[in-house]
Amino acid sequence: MLPSELLDGIDLVAAGRALPQDRWFEVRNKTSGQVLARLPRMTAEDASAAVDEAAAALEPEPPLETRRAWLEAIAGLLQAHKSELARIITLEHGKPLKESAVEVEYTAGFFAFFARQMDRLKAEVLPEKLRNCRWTIHRRAAGVAGLITPWNFPLAMLGKKLAPALAAGCAAVIKPAAQTPLSTLAICGLARRAGVPDGRIRVVTGPAGPIGQVLCRHSAVRVISFTGSTEVGKLLAAQTAPHVKRLAMELGGNAPFIVFPDADPAAALDALMANKFRAGGQTCVCTNRVYVHESLAESFSRAVAERASRLKVGDGMDPTTDIGPLIDRAGFDKVAAHVADALRGGARRLAGDDPPRPENDWGAFYPPTVLTGVKPEMLVCREETFGPVVAISTFRDEDEVLEAANSTPFGLAAYLFTRDAGRAGRMIRRLRFGHVGLNTGTGPTPEAPFGGMKESGYGREGGVEGLMEYCETQVVAEG
């Protein structure tokens, strides 16, 4: 039944309790609708039991060298099974196989990076005696970590949380997105092969609300790392507040992409194409708003439309596909509503058309679409479209575009293209975004801390900061 040998024995990971027939849900191929797997629809009690099991697995704490070996082994296993993992991602998510393979590499990079950072967890003794004491600073494992992940990078979004959690000595209870839980189960199976004891990683599949509440309330969960919508992030912040829990949140974005007249237009075009259409535009670092200087706007927009119309939409398993289906019908409806709203408001469509609405949560294909004459009040500017839509506005000067770019409650990623170093410096200092691409559309890397400003969240993933999210600092003053 399960679509990969990497998923054999997943019942052991997914708590595997005997469940009645009506307590299973189906995971489907996002292109064909074929059922890939049936997984348990776990309850709050199951989630609570998973947290108890994880808490019981915390002690004895495995030595730092053991944890380093786990991370290195998982990185190696991810590389060794790259094509099979990529297949699982493409089946359950829909993105092109070539992108899924890059996602596996990127995920392995987090395990390899945090394996190299383990020495940062060693106790540190201050060089001088202060207040007549010797001072030692310990980084202790925070405890059980609740990891809640989205569907857009089903493997990578987990890897960037699980690697530092294991490194720090935490146990993890994972709640994957219902659309894409198979990548999670596959990597957990690999973690077991790498020697991570069973209880140290538990996966809870099923309705998000009750499971989320358990993670927020259970006293053994000391840190929650969440990637997803701002709406759910706010709910988790409220739910954890009475329990005083550490929360790291990477929430929605609304990334501006700014092209100044002194930019290299060919480089800007290449970067926009790669950045905007990754995962069909369904990532929080994907460009959402394009601001092109008025002197370039017409030629640049035409070039984008020409390139966009050449992208091939289809089954991600086909190696020639550039864009797979959107994740589900709700995703399709949002994109269609944004485009309709822009057209009603006077925007022009240079590429794309109105595709048929999918009847189900699969086969939700949407053509690459390019809109010009976009205005700030349109939905494509105000909200994250999460689809293959390039929404282009024009600007005259630095102050105007800076104000437009910052006029959003979000602050995750921004991109600017200019060859003037002075301008770049002025702009970057005032852009309120946690990740800025200067003359590049590149997103995060395991080695650098990534996260948002404003309502895009707090806490960081990747970099040393990403490791410290899972540690509690304890200081010993020894007289």
Ligand code: ADP
């Ligand atoms: P998206 O729009 O990407 O689906 P969500 O924020 O809805 O974003 O989902 C991200 C993750 O959060 C998924 O694993 C989802 O199941 C989970 N989630 C959704 N609602 C809740 C909730 N009330 N409590 C905890 N997790 C939730």
